[in-house]
Amino acid sequence: MLIKVKLNSKGFVHHIFLPIIVIALIALVGIRVMTASHAAQIGTTYYVSSTGKDSNNGTSPSTSWQTIARVNSVHFNPGDSILFNGGDTFSGQIYFVPGESGTSTSPINISSYGTGKAVLSETGTNNGILAYDAAGISISNLNIVGSGAGNDTGSGLNFYNDDSNNTILNYVSVNNVTANGFKNGFLMGGGNGGSGFSNVTVNNSTFHDNQIAGLQTYGPTFNPASPTYVNQNVNVSKVTAYNNYGDSSITGTTWSGSGIVLGNSKNSKIYQSLAYNNGANCKSNACAVGIWAYDSTGDTIEYNQSYSNHTGGKVDGDGFDLDQNTSNSFIEYNYSHDNDGSGYLVFGESSNEAHKGNTIRFNISQNDARKNSYGAIELYGNVSGDSIYNNTVYITPSNGAKPSSFEAYLTGSGLTNVRNNILIATGGTYPVIVTGSTTTSTINFQSNDYYTFTAYWGTKTYNTISSWRSATGQEKLNGVSIGLTSNPKLNNAGGGGTIAGGYSPTQLTAYQPASGSPIKNSGINLTSVFGTNIGGVDYYKVTVPTTKGLSIGAAE
DSSP states (O other), X not given: OOHHHHHTTGGGGGGGTHXXXXXHHHHHHHHHHHHOOOBOOTXXXXXXXXXXXXXXXXXXXXXXXXXXXXXXXXXXOTTOEEEEETTOEEESOEEEOTTOOOOSSSOEEEEEESSSOEEEEOOSSSOSEEEESOOOEEEEEEEEEOSOTTTOOSEEEEEEEOOTTOOEEEEEEEEEEEEESSSEEEEEEEOSTTOEEEXXXXXXXXXXXXXXXXXXXXXXXXXXXXXXXXXXXXXXXXOEEEOOOOOTTOOTTOOOOEEEEEESEESOEEESOEEXXXXXXXXSSSOOEXXXXXXXXXXXXXXXXXXXXXXXXXXXXXXXXXXXTOBSOEEESOEEESOSSOSEEEEEOXXXXXXXXXXXXXXXXXXXXXXXXXXXXXXXXXXXXXXXXXXXXXXXXXXXXXXXXXXXXXXXXSOEEEESOEEEEOTTOEEEEEOTTOOTTTEEEESOEEESOOEEETXXXXXXXXXXXXXXXXXXXXXXXXXXXXXXXXXXXXXXXXXXXXXXXXGOGGGSBOTTOTTTTOSOOHHHHHOOOOOSBOTTOOBOOSSSOOOSSSOO
């Protein structure tokens, strides 16, 4: 397998485009300085309509401007608003230059007025909206359309900070925006030291038919000895990313074709979002994931759905991923299904110890690993101190691949615990594959339900849980044999299908235990036995006990 190769440089795609961006930005700054006609007054609202005139003052619908060029001639201040007439189409790139920022309480607003959304159409190779060393900006109720994935080298929305003083710019809000036909739908990051963005919200928006990603954040090359995390408190909620296919011309270990990506981020969240049908055109040795994070810490990916993500090569096409150099982060309460790659991937780069302390819990996976012989839950590389608990996995055979419920190849020194998971492997697929240098000091299975049971461990196959216990010491607690090989008796395992939106427990009753299920209250109570903070609820938002036995799987 090529998993190690596929992700080592996954986060560095943005460096390809940074020189182009910087050159263009320098030119734009000069243009703004030379052509600015006046400084806008604080709190002024400007209107733009296809029937307006650029010679107007722009301060009312009846005296509206006509073009984006007129908008770009003005230096805007906190509290100013730029409103485009709903239903009209406006050509060109809107840009903001250094010093042209609002605040969190008095942002610069870009939106539509009248009926419907205005369309911002970038027919060349620029961005739809560009903020260079600028923030305090709110963008809402717009459709932003590029010249086509593979044609437009810009992004629908591009926020770039290369300030030389390690400056974190505060506040960006994007709501009810669609961006398609670009290199990236939404792109945000820093290109100089510790400069970046904080207090960012992207809500109720859609990014589709872009080439590299629907939404991504990034930062400078990660230094594990002194991490910067230039994107802080980025909150992505109710975002849909689909048909971001990737770039078939990219080779090596540069990825393309992802849905939602948090790179170089800290204390950020992806919530109730949806990613599907991304990545099919990527053919490199590092392809796409529906929803993932890399070079990050303290991030949470929860209550999302990621499905039918693809790869045109031999790697990736995963549903969710905590990737290289990610620490103390969570993937929880998610549903993955029908992905080419793993439902849930955990990858640690072998050259450092930066990937540690992550948690995968209360998730559901149905028929992932359709291509290239992955595990529905896949752990690979220098992963230390991770926790994988109370997940439910259902896997069936796939033509041309050998999927498994759980696979691990670990080279780290810390112990990863795998507890209270349901691993359903049908049609001769394996519930557990553990290979490489992994030992009982690096991975520990306790109180899981394997249905049916086969474990490939190192170079040996164990067909009974008792023989596996005896040979490896797995599935024991204080010397007592634990773990089940029982039919968990779920309502309709394999029948989850696609649900509406990112999260809808009432539509996913297939993975709740039926009457008489043996997994009820049969797991280890991780709080009372190990002191684990298990988050309070299961996938269905049912309160989980802290004193008696937990149920095994994602449903209490």
